[in-house]
Amino acid sequence: MTATVETGWSNPLRDSRDKRLPRIAGPCSLVIFGVTGDLARRKLMPAVYDLANRGLLPPSFALVGFARRDWDDQDFGQIVHDAVRDHSRTPFREEVWERLSEGFRFVQGAFDDDAAFDQLSEVLAELDRQRGTDGNHAFYLSIPPGAFPTVCEQLQRSGLAEQTEEHWRRVVIEKPFGHDLRSAQELNAVVNRVFPEDAVFRIDHYLGKETVQNILALRFANQLFDPLWSSHYVDHVQITMAEDIGLGGRAGYYDGIGAARDVIQNHLLQLLALVAMEEPVSFEPKELQAEKIKVLSATRNVLPLELNTARGQYGPGWQGSTEVPGLVDEEGFAADSITETYAAIAVEVDSRRWAGVPFYLRTGKRLGRRVTEIAIVFKRAPHLPFDKTMTEELGENALVIRVQPDEGITLRFGSKVPGSSMQVRDVNMDFSYGQAFTESSPEAYERLILDVLLGEPSLFPVNDEVELSWKILDPVLEHWAASGRPDTYESGTWGPRSADEMMSRVGRTWRRP
Numbered sequence: 476m477t478a479t480v481e482t483g484w485s486n487p488l489r490d491s492r493d494k495r496l497p498r499i500a501g502p503c504s505l506v507i508f509g510v511t512g513d514l515a516r517r518k519l520m521p522a523v524y525d526l527a528n529r530g531l532l533p534p535s536f537a538l539v540g541f542a543r544r545d546w547d548d549q550d551f552g553q554i555v556h557d558a559v560r561d562h563s564r565t566p567f568r569e570e571v572w573e574r575l576s577e578g579f580r581f582v583q584g585a586f587d588d589d590a591a592f593d594q595l596s597e598v599l600a601e602l603d604r605q606r607g608t609d610g611n612h613a614f615y616l617s618i619p620p621g622a623f624p625t626v627c628e629q630l631q632r633s634g635l636a637e638q639t640e641e642h643w644r645r646v647v648i649e650k651p652f653g654h655d656l657r658s659a660q661e662l663n664a665v666v667n668r669v670f671p672e673d674a675v676f677r678i679d680h681y682l683g684k685e686t687v688q689n690i691l692a693l694r695f696a697n698q699l700f701d702p703l704w705s706s707h708y709v710d711h712v713q714i715t716m717a718e719d720i721g722l723g724g725r726a727g728y729y730d731g732i733g734a735a736r737d738v739i740q741n742h743l744l745q746l747l748a749l750v751a752m753e754e755p756v757s758f759e760p761k762e763l764q765a766e767k768i769k770v771l772s773a774t775r776n777v778l779p780l781e782l783n784t785a786r787g788q789y790g791p792g793w794q795g796s797t798e799v800p801g802l803v804d805e806e807g808f809a810a811d812s813i814t815e816t817y818a819a820i821a822v823e824v825d826s827r828r829w830a831g832v833p834f835y836l837r838t839g840k841r842l843g844r845r846v847t848e849i850a851i852v853f854k855r856a857p858h859l860p861f862d863k864t865m866t867e868e869l870g871e872n873a874l875v876i877r878v879q880p881d882e883g884i885t886l887r888f889g890s891k892v893p894g895s896s897m898q899v900r901d902v903n904m905d906f907s908y909g910q911a912f913t914e915s916s917p918e919a920y921e922r923l924i925l926d927v928l929l930g931e932p933s934l935f936p937v938n939d940e941v942e943l944s945w946k947i948l949d950p951v952l953e954h955w956a957a958s959g960r961p962d963t964y965e966s967g968t969w970g971p972r973s974a975d976e977m978m979s980r981v982g983r984t985w986r987r988p
């Protein structure tokens with residue numbers, strides 16, 4: 476493979492490399508805190524292996540695990556091996572594994588244990604000497620959010636957060652980033668006391684998905700869509716992330732957090748920003764962020780909130796042919812839990828392009844299907860020169876970006892039904908990633924971990940984006956907190972009745988993807 480090796484900071488203005496070539500990270504290590512956790516096993520360690528398999532990690536790369544278990548380097552190696560075998564995207568190759576595993580180290584300790592961080596510091600210094608990681612270290616906090624400040628402070632105390640001209644230090648923070656505006660500001664203050672903003676990489680794994688990056692290609696590489704991309708032609712936009720699974724076993728993370736904080740504050744508002752933003756001056760991170768920030772600054776809830784939001788909690792029902800329990804009967808949830816598992820909000824973007832166009836954002840667990848999509852729903856033609864009966868089955872034109880699964884784009888429009896009479900009905904024109912390209916898409920975490928090691932921040936929301944998103948969501952959360960229990964909806968359906976009413980009141984319906 477031809478590739479360019481990244482050696483350190485790059486100046487985009489002087490960056491004249493061929494952007495089609497894959498970039499290989501320069502000498503460095505990745506330290507994962509919370510390495511025994513679900514995310515590390517299912518996503519992070521397999522993604523590291525997949526990057527190695529694709530030749531995108533440097534020969535000196537080292538992976539360091541930090542956790543409380545009484546393991547040594549060999550035990551850790553076995554855990555990574557099992558995670559890779561069970562979850563990696565690319566085939567297992569012995570020679571890749573051998574080389575990668577030479578750089579595995581394990582440090583045992585709790586987050587409040589100074590000695591463990593001092594030992595981590597020694598292990599990293601030794602890796603710099605032995606393997607040539609050159610003092611470049613990324614710290615991935617795959618840990619309970621309450622522990623983010625402690626670990627940042629420990630990294631500062633032990634000198635591990637210190638950057639110099641010669642080496643970089645970066646921190647990667649998983650969601651949720653705060654649980655409201657105030658807590659996000661407090662967390663940002665702690666993180667930024669330790670790491671400068673350009674060394675902070677906040678993960679929103681949706682931004683690592685190919686289909687999400689394709690929104691930029693679709694909008695800014697084509698002439699076709701831009702003239703339609705405004706209130707002149709768009710009636711409304713629906714952004715949906717639906718899951719069919721429930722929350723059994725995830726009470727610790729989810730109870731008290733709920734669907735809006737878990738998904739709308741980050742993933743869905745980021746998708747909204749990409750759909751609604753203006754063309755950036757360039758694809759440099761600062762330019763992209765500036766455009767997203769403008770959209771989030773201009774985003775307002777449609778009022779009144781009681782008519783333009785909906786929330787629910789799944790009750791018992793059927794998921795396919797399996798009978799499933801309601802949330803309050805899932806392991807770990809209290810019988811009186813008021814955590815919402817479904818949330819829908821309506822917002823508007825106050826700009827010339829989008830004035831008066833509602834964006835409906837919804838997410839839920841135990842819904843009819845697992846699907847994430849963005850549907851741009853167009854206004855109806857102002858005049859139809861047909862008899863009414865001929866267009867009874869004609870809906871609104873729509874452009875649907877399918878984020879997952881079955882990644883692609885669908886265009887829905889009216890077409891004549893074959894036959895002697897004039898009947899017009901909706902048809903779909905489909906683009907599917909799987910069919911158009913032979914190469915399979917990398918996992919989001921592959922892309923994001925590589926970007927961290929390269930110091931490429933485009934796909935990571937900055938401080939301002941996080942805080943602006945909470946500013947949008949906080950009034951909704953406060954309104955719900957003052958409004959008692961969420962409605963119950965049957966598992967396997969498309970959410971509570973209040974969500975349908977929220978749309979029918981304004982003469983619209985939710986899509987049933």
Ligand SMILES: NC(=O)c1ccc[n+]([C@@H]2O[C@H](COP(=O)([O-])OP(=O)(O)OC[C@H]3O[C@@H](n4cnc5c(N)ncnc54)[C@H](OP(=O)(O)O)[C@@H]3O)[C@@H](O)[C@H]2O)c1
Pocket residue numbers: 508509510511512513514515541542543544584585586587616617618619620622649650651728
């Ligand atoms: N899982 C997902 O799909 C997912 C998706 C999006 C975001 N996230 C975020 O990713 C992070 C990790 O999630 P997860 O599901 O992997 O969590 P998890 O399964 O609960 O794992 C947490 C990890 O933190 C370690 N830990 C906790 N307290 C510790 C302490 N005092 N000292 C040392 N280690 C400690 C645990 O180690 P022990 O083994 O020693 O307990 C464990 O390895 C969270 O911020 C979560 O919100 C997860």
